[in-house]
Amino acid sequence: MNRFDYIRPDTIADAVAALAAFPGAKALAGGTNLVDLMKYDVATPARVVDINRLPLKAVEDTADGGLRVGALVTNSDLAWHPQIAKRYPLLASAILAGASGQLRNAATTGGNLLQRTRCYYFYDTSTPCNKRVPGSGCSAIGGVNRIHAILGASDSCIAVHPSDMCVALAALDAEVEVEGPQGRRIIPFAQFHRLPDHNPELDNTLEPGDLVTAIILPATDFGRHHTYLKIRDRLSYAFALVSVAAAIAIEDGIIGDIRVALGGVAHKPWRDRNAEQRLRGEPPSEATFLRFAEDVLRESEGCGQNDFKIELARRTIVRALMQATRGTPQDQSDKVVR
Amino acid sequence: MEALQSNIAHIGKPTSRVDGKLKVTGRARYAAEYPAADLLHGVIVSATVPAGRITKLELDRARAVPGVVQIFTHENRGKAAWLDRKWRDEVAPPGHPFRPLHSDRILFDGQPIALVVADSFEAARDAASLVRAEYDIDDFCTELEVRRPEAYDPPEKRSGIPPPPEPRGDAEDAFDRAKHRISSEYRINAEHHNPMELFGTTCVFEGPGQLTIYEKTQGSQNSQGYVTSVFGLRSKNVRVINHYVGGAFGAALRPQQQLFFAVMASLELKRSVRVTLTRSQMFYIGYRPDTYHAIALAADNKGRLTSIMHDAVAATSHHEDYQEAVVNWSGMMYHCDNVKLSYALAKLNTATPCDMRAPGASVGVNAFECAIDELCHDVGIDPLEFRRINFASIDENTGKMLTSKALLECYQQGAAAIGWDRRPVKPRSLKDGRELVGLGMATGMWDAFLMKAAAEAKLTADGRLEVSTAASDIGTGTWTILAQIGADALGLPLEAITSRIGDSTLPASPVEGGSWTAASNGSAVMAACEAIKATLFKHARAMTNSPVAQAEYDDVVFAGGRIALKNDLARSLSFAEVMHAADLAEITETGKAAPSLLQMRKYISYTHSAVFAEVRVDEDLGVVRIPRIVCAAAAGRIINPKTARSQILGGVVMGIGMALHEEAMTDHRLGKIMNHSLAEYHVPAHADIADIEVIFVDETDEKVSPLGVKGLGEIGIVGTAAAVANAIFNATGRRVRDFPITLDKLLA
Ligand SMILES: Cc1cc2nc3c(=O)[nH]c(=O)nc-3n(C[C@H](O)[C@H](O)[C@H](O)COP(=O)(O)OP(=O)(O)OC[C@H]3O[C@@H](n4cnc5c(N)ncnc54)[C@H](O)[C@@H]3O)c2cc1C
């Protein structure tokens, strides 16, 4: 662990100033990811800005019928918040599919959004990794890559974003509220995380000094036609090999608004709006959903050990969409996939 | 024995751990938790390449960290023995034991290359992260498949590990002529022990050449012997204490890196030193080696085995020939006249593998029992029926008789408990929703050893008994069962007994492994207690007006702290009275246990089990659930059904890990394990474990050990992975021969 400067500001303005003043400064929220990375010498921030005193713990209604979730609301509090359970059960379900009870108690909304990949090489400083040391190479290509990307990868990096929560947020068309040196701005979720391209060291589009202050959830109502289905290497407490957040508006037996986001397959939660668009107006059925899955995965590519994920993703998409159609969302404590 | 039978109060009764309260309240101290004055902290720096030489070590930045006291490398390490044999511990395999900091040579990734010692853990850790090493990397290989063609029969055999038996009959010919036969290859990936407690040693410097060492080990005396031999110290000046051990599974049988470093630094710096390994460093101190199993089996129309061939290749390191009994089981699980077995090693650039729960059997029996299931399918016979037909009543490898084998009862009770008659005969024919349902079973087998052990018992006039032996309790329940044995031997309440274990100054004990502690140390404790009884009786008879003056030893009982006449319990003497009359404040006696060489010529002992699993597999997604496992074990006398059950549960859970989760993921281009953390090295989570039923069938065995005990630490894992794999076949029709069975292998 490197030596670092530690401060704990009381106001958002001070926090932003503290972050902006030091290149490579990092915000500390729950610490469940940052502290691990610091212990492994993967993250070596010169300054740690503890944001836990900031007033970012509220869940509030927005003017247009949505919810604004403060960046410091813990994953547990969010998942069990009555308004979330009632209005955004898909989000609650995705959060509960992740990590463990202890971790969710500490992990925050902002931290979850910004957690880094679980690529084995990223964590092991004795191996080359472009995300950790730009230009050093990508060890996962041709290496141990069972958990790596099948969509949107590049020659520089094939890592995936590990979050479950974010997959639901992608499906819900959430927005990220950011406070930066230039003031406040709102980033649509699809533009928040990015693909690796040639600079995988950048996970997202935040600028130096930016502080995430909230997630904004737009008003939506998919009734019970949603699900979060996560497939992993053990029945709990493992990152997704493939996960699917799905929500469908079914009108007169016809698919209307449909959202399908995939986790565990790409450098960001993966959505294919064109494919979704093409599904509109069709009757929901296994055959339709299979065609949709093929469509979404048309450019998927394995890198060896993860080749199976393409077939797994296909089947998981179909099953998830059937669950959503039936109105029987996956229960995160019952491990039977129905 | 006699007394026990007439007066059984605690043996056989489910008893909570006597050390349970200390553990759950955090008062039980583990090796790295002992305080010491002026304690220094050592942090190990590990190599990051698998083979070669260190060309440069850059220490300046590390040295500059405030609080750093010393950095040891191969260039300035403390004095230690030169000769290989000085480094050999009780359970070392043949070869050259690893000598930390011996030279600039790198033998495996993760090898310690430096120890940073500082006056705080934080400073040591910080400085350790600043050490930079450069290497000349040599050719290396970490992939068993690549080295497999060069596999060899280890020239020197590891002590205590029987090599495969000579072939009997003509297995090849019988195979060629058989009606039904299968020939398959299995692979079981390398696993890592990952006990909860990190490996740690607190070495307290008591004076020149004099140390008290709090150490995570399965054998305080093994560690003590290692320290005295490596550092040339006198036994009486080195005391090793391991009161509590937070799991080990075999990883703490051999002295590990941290012991060497803590002691070396302590002797050099003349200060107390603590060294703890990190979780990821624990991936380089030994592992269950990867194995390949080529198995060919044949049977006749009636399901009688006619040929067994099992050839295994296992990984070892370049510096040692680590060995286990992998294939031997295949020659004695069932009756068969034509058997040919072989076991070979292949060298990899890794740390030396080490014993991990049921070493050898857990992989060998797993592969073999899956192959048996394949054969049953080919013959078209129920796997349980097949096992009954081929029941072996002797050890066919050696021709010896078995001291007991209640395996048929295990089959029967286990089958009833799981509802074996529900098993669909045709694979992939039972469905519940989207889940394919299947049942599978396997036989398990493990040694029932009696080892040489000694104990002391001390009775004080206040009616308290202390029993001591240098055994270890690695979570197994040793503290408790020794107290139970002492209580029953003298007819005292459990609260009156104090066990003393986990200390090298106590009477001699082997390492805690092989499931032999209850039988061996337990029998030694009992013998010591018997000696106390004899002494008490002698003094009781000598008392004036003694009610037992005319009695023979067989005529009295020891109960409630009194000696009484069997046929007139009212006529009795309290221990206190007897001791007072004899003017004794305490009676101390010793006892020993040792195998009978005479008996061993004719008899051999094993623990047996039958494991049944119900699995459910999502037909599209390959997600596996195991709603129920039944493990029925025949393990002789069960001293403490509560801790015994825990042992089986733990073994079964680990078996589920072998079946579905556990594997080292190695990047063979780099020669490095990549999933060296508990986040990425998967063991079963709670959600993976549902109902596990443990059945102990009655088994009386007067020969296996004076207590009639066989031991339970390992049998729970043996056969479990095979039962799960066989159930998966029954559910899906898919035979996966590559462990763990991750869901990708079920997708196709
Ligand atoms: C063993 C294990 C298993 C896990 N399993 C799962 C799983 O299955 N699914 C899953 O989704 N997650 C899983 N997680 C990850 C977990 O969800 C994240 O660690 C957690 O969400 C991070 O939140 P935090 O508040 O602790 O973040 P921190 O560790 O405090 O921060 C993480 C990053 O976000 C930055 N940051 C935090 N808040 C802000 C802010 N407001 N503005 C700007 N930057 C900020 C920090 O600087 C840091 O870079 C697992 C973690 C562990 C350790």
Ligand code: SF4
């Ligand atoms: S996949 Fe990305 S994170 Fe992993 S090694 Fe390659 S560059 Fe690094």
